[in-house]
Amino acid sequence: MIHPKSTIKGRGAQQNTHNRFFELSYEMRDDFLEFCHKEGELSDNNKTQYLNVFPRTIVNKVTSPDVGMAYSMNMYQGCEHGCIYCYARNSHEFWGYSAGLDFERRILVKKDAPSLLESHLKKKNWKAQTIVMSGNTDCYQPAEKQFEITRQCLEVFLKYKHPVAIITKNALILRDLDLLKALAEDNLISVNVSITSLSEDTRRILEPRTATIKRRLQVVKELSEQGIPVNVMLAPIIPSINSHEILPMAKAVSEAGALSIGHTIVRLNGAIGEIFSDWIKKAMPDKADKVLRQIEDCHGGTLNESRYGVRMRGEGQIAQQINDLVKLARLKYFNNKVMPVLNTKLHEPFKNRQMKLF
Incomplete structure (x- = not known):
């Protein structure tokens, strides 16, 4: 529990929840926090740590039927953006950390x-299918500015003429515009930009270390003007927080050049339910109970939703209203727009970089 006067600034989560795989847990007691407050001392230095890890593979097959991707890859585990609702938080427990503050402050690099990706693309039995960067955590989070792993991976995709999609909410993607334009020449790239609100006040508390809304709209505009197809994820939609913004958001991103929109309704599985509930009672105490009840109403009376086919769109009256608004937004602002299907036919001859005789 965090002392109300010791709110951790610049972070989404305000606690480290217990890792379900561990028997023991670490607790910061109220008496210690009170002592630090009275003495003017920091109970936590709130610094981000970058930790190197060495996986054997980097491309993951996605078996979920309602995610919308077949393969994904993640250059980083954990994400400094600190989005309070992020479904990826639970995956940090697999690495031995908490889904709370650890997810934002212990970034695995x-x-x-790039070398693992190249080895994968050169496999004889690999048939080109779009690989999505950021299937779990943002490939353009702050760590990328230092390590440039995403850029190196884009160079590999370009070298082997292989299709790639990107999901991000960071304007750092514009740094790699040269590579994105080169990939777009052969229809090998699409970008999904996440925009959750048009309000900076809402963005700041929901997603504390992400690019501003103005910058994200500029990303959509600049990528679109350069011929790079952009889909915008209005996700997640959270009842009574951003659900009233669906039509204005759709209009804004369409005018910026987006070719389509997608959406999900927030679900708070595993440790995220505790993290989100703790956060909203501190960030929005006047509406916390209302928001939590409405989220539960979208998921059969619980914050947790794991049923395929239902978990992304929810059910019930509130969920139906949200889904109907998104349908209306598509009809109104995207009626004559279509996202292209990426090119999978160029990759095969580039596996060995040699001409075939027969």
Whole structure:
């Protein structure tokens, strides 16, 4: 529990939840926090740590039927963006950390990702399918500015003429515009930009270390003007927080050049339910109970939702209203727009970089 006067600034989560795989847990007691407050001392230095890890593979097959991707890869585990609702938080427990503050402050870095990707694309039995960067955590989070692993991976995709999609909410993607434009020449790239609100106040508390909304709209505009197809994820939609913004957000991103929109309704599985509930009672105490009840209403009376086919769209009256608004937004602002299917036919001759005789 965090002392109300010791709120951790610049972070989404305000606690480290217990790792379900561990028997023992670490607790910061109230009496210690009170002592630090009275003495003017920091109970926590709140610094981000970058930790190198060395996985054997980097491309993951996605078996979920309602995620919308077949293969993904993640250059980083954990994400400094600190989005309070992030479904990826639970995956940090697999690495031995908490889904709370650890997820935002202990970032695992896969420096071997480019070489692992190249080895994968050169496999004789690999048939080109779009690989999505950021299937779990943002490939353009702050760590990328230092390590440039995402850029190196884009160079590999370009070298082997292989299709790739990107999901991000960071304007750092514009640094790699040269590579994105080169990939777009052969229809090998699409970008999914996440925009959750048009309000900076909402963005700041939901997603504390992400690019501003203005910058994200600029990303959509600049990528679109350069011929790079952009889909915008209005995700997640959270009842009574950003659900009233669906039509204005759709209009804004369409005018910026987006070709389509997608959405999900927030679900708070595993440790995220505790993290989100703790956060909203501190960040929005006047509406916390209302928001939590409405989220539960979308998921059969619980914050946790794991049923395929239902978990992303929810059920019930509130969920139906949200889904209907998104349908209306598509009809109104995206009626004559289509995202292209990426090119999978160029990769095969580039596996060995040699001409075939027969």
